[in-house]
Amino acid sequence: MKIAIMGAGAVGCYYGAMLARAGHAVTLITRPQHVRAIEERGLVFETRAFTETLSAEATTEAAGMTAADAVLFCVKSGDTEQAGREMAPYLDAEAAVLCLQNGVDNAERLQAVLGRPVLPTAVYVASEMAGPGHVRHHGRGELVIGPGPSSATIADAFRQAGIKTEISDNVVGALWTKLIVNCAYNALSAIPQLPYGRMIAVDGVRACMADIVAECLAVARGSGIRVDDDVLDVVMGLAAGMPDQSSSTAQDLARGKTTEIDHLNGYVMRTGAALGIATPANRLLTAIVKLMEESART
Template structure:
């Protein structure tokens, strides 16, 4: 039996989760459990399931979540004044999804981008102009959708945000405080760019190899040739990052192996996307590393090859942007 959570008195932030997939629903559950008012923007199956049975989180935590509303169209929320927006769609959907939110009341609401990969926040800023205060965040949570309205939590870890301007500080501080109250690491990170690149390099090393071979993360390390190729792929990205002036406190190759070992039984998200008939985020991971490599004069043959191979798999399977 899950813990029922939702509104606790009249306090709490009014938060819109734009992109109520696995990650968005997990954050909705965690924040609702701390007394915030959650609104979900998602696809029809999710909306219908939540309207009928509420949102259920299972796995490492068990929550039955009551939300204020679940809708398909942001125009249905045009009378709502939100304190905070969490943008949790896929990287390739972020700019379009953010643009659709301009029907909401103006007021430079903090909009936090929690996507994988590089360059997402720049695309979102171009799409919305000055209407929102766009900020980059990095999430190390893990979850997948078992069925509409039911999300299984597989990882509870840190949430890091770039330092906001003063006007955006109060709601973001309150949100991070709520995650901390749940026992999770949550903080502002002055050097968020380093965190974004570090996670991207890990994803670049693990995800495409798992997607192409169909192997679990741990199995990739058991094949010497794959282990070597993973290291070389990450090293390419490391060189690009160095050329851009980004320094890491940890060795990215060792970190990639460590993450693969810690998630040994997992099938990575890129493989799951291909299996489910969804477009992958390869353009924002290995593809982005290759683009930055071209701009900085750093050769990235492995990242370019992996991008082409995954794009080929997408084309062969006629995947859709869902």
Template sequence: MKIAVMGAGAIGSYFGGLLARAGEDVWFVARGPHLQAMREKGLRVESPHGDFSIPVQATDDPAEVGPVDLVLFTVKSFDTEGAARQMLPMMGPQAVVLSLQNGVTNEEVLGRVIGPDKVLGGLCYIPADVPEPGLVKHNGPKRDIIFGELPGGITGRARAILAVLEKAGIPTTLAEDIRVPLWSKFLFISAFSSITALTRMPIGPVRDTPEAWELYAGLLEECYLVARGLGVNLPDNAVAQTLEMSKNWPDSAKSSLLQDLEKGKRLEIDALCGAVARLGDQVGVPTPLSRCVYGALKVHQPKTAS
């Protein structure tokens, strides 16, 4: 299968590296020093599941790649529309795009550009970063992908993608209703990102401060009610389960949103707390906490962000 990784940072490079090692025809669309390092020295991966190095095909020009069968779409949410337009030269007649981004609105944006029938919903659980150009460090045991057709059901093309991912050794689940796992993850990351970025603290001090923990629970509840308002069948105990899971995270755990805030980078708030507020408006669910966090963090959005 010919595969392109659009936005080959830590997550895209890791999964793309596994697929290339398994013999798939993989192209990495990247930029900056990471692209240059991959061109010159290949891709290096350090992982609890085994380190490896592999020469790769890397470019910053999707037209150089040409039509593909599958695109793993791993760009930041605020780059979704622009990256979707850039990848049009890769969209052959049978091409399909699997989004592995944060948030629950990226698939709709992709669909407006390339057509909704070409988009699969997906998510991944993997702690990874790029400590230096050309090197991906996988920082934990999890490296799971969950994906599925947005209208629901199981299709032949989804089964074919599942087979390719499993052949590469990627633990993968093909979901009958992808909206449930998408929103289950979003419930956590939207509230976790919001509370850690707002307080400028990792989860430990939030847990130790009753007022902050209450705010975290309130953010989870708002997101849960929005999901149910949209017809997503999250379990009744979804908020309680997420709170219990959050008690087991290391005290030092920070969201990527907090890390971006500390580094002065552009923030994914429009896809996180901002999305909760917007979608709440659509279904008539009040979201005062999410709206407040969004407004407070918007002040820190770099002025260069459009």
């Protein structure tokens, strides 16, 4: 398959690397510093088990997705509409578009821009860009995608590439589960710039996380979303599996970049307000991260 990754950062480069290793033709649409590095030496793929350099096309232009069989949409949530407008002229009529973003409403927003179906996809991977054109994998990597005409073909290709992939009629519930995990970890680890293992070991943090999860669950259920009852156990168990991982919010703040907080804790806060559900823990975390973003601008 010819596969394009729109917004190939840590998540996109991980899946691009896995697919390239399996022999697919991968084009990474990414930032200039990554394009230069990949053109010079290839994409460096570092895992706990191995490090290797892979051949992949890289460009800064959305035109790189021309004739792609599938497009993995991995831009930051705040860039969804703009990136959607940029890619629309180059999408093949039969191309499958998968939305691999944080948050729960991006596929719907992208679909409105493109005027065509988009497969919502819940992503569970810990990765980071260790340098230009260098992706480092810390753990996990599974996908949950929504049903659609191309879902089975895409899932088979991904599984053959070593990517655990599930097709689910409740992908919205999976996206909410991922949102709840992000709400519990991202801001709390970003504010002190601590990896998950050290963060969760601090006295009182688990109780705070339980408060955050309770608020998220109340908002999800108030929205009619079906979320598994064991989500709190999932949240509390995550740090043991990836103790050295830093959240995407922590990485953004460390680099002076705008975070996705409005699409994580901020989304829960706004939805809760619309439903008449109080979300003080999520509101506080949203405000603190926004204060830190403002401080970085001065």
